[in-house]
Amino acid sequence: MHKINIGLSEKQRKGVCELLNRDLADAYLLLIKTKKFHWDVIGPQFRTLHELWEEQYEILTETIDAIAERVRMLGFYPIGSAQGFLENATLKEETQAIPTATAMVEKLVYDHELIIRNLREHIDQCSEEFHDEGTADFLTGLMEGHEEMAWMLRSFIEGEAVQAEDPGNQ
Numbered sequence: 366m367h368k369i370n371i372g373l374s375e376k377q378r379k380g381v382c383e384l385l386n387r388d389l390a391d392a393y394l395l396l397i398k399t400k401k402f403h404w405d406v407i408g409p410q411f412r413t414l415h416e417l418w419e420e421q422y423e424i425l426t427e428t429i430d431a432i433a434e435r436v437r438m439l440g441f442y443p444i445g446s447a448q449g450f451l452e453n454a455t456l457k458e459e460t461q462a463i464p465t466a467t468a469m470v471e472k473l474v475y476d477h478e479l480i481i482r483n484l485r486e487h488i489d490q491c492s493e494e495f496h497d498e499g500t501a502d503f504l505t506g507l508m509e510g511h512e513e514m515a516w517m518l519r520s521f522i523e524g525e526a527v528q529a530e531d532p533g534n535q
């Protein structure tokens with residue numbers, strides 16, 4: 366077998382792949398949650414949220430594939446089982462049967478923000494501890510994607526708060 370010779374030791378690549386596998390697990394849990402909410406959402410915002418979550422789970426599907434393939438590029442193997450994802454994720458599975466539409470949005474904002482904070486740490490670790498600027502750059506792109514998705518979701522709840530607190534303007 367050809368030995369990987371890209372200027373990173375096996376130890377460096379292994380450390381980076383452990384981080385990537387954790388990010389993969391979180392992305393998978395978020396994909397499941399986003400898809401379930403896409404199916405279950407009801408209320409006046411149905412169509413908007415149903416379609417937004419379709420767009421977001423498509424982005425997450427691409428993200429997941431890109432993370433897993435990056436693990437392979439660095440000479441290791443991605444997690445590929447539901448149990449493995451659960452064991453390595455920082456996100457928690459949804460336990461409430463059917464949350465309200467607003468609660469669904471809040472839950473997803475929380476998860477995207479958690480992932481953003483994790484990615485920020487992983488970017489630092491990749492570049493400072495493992496000297497892997499390629500993965501640091503890759504994770505920066507993913508983080509920006511989550512920042513955009515979190516903003517789109519956050520805008521829903523912020524809009525509701527403005528309407529609720531300003532009833533005298535009609």
Ligand SMILES: [Fe+2]
Nearest residue numbers: 403404415419
């Ligand atoms: Fe669908």
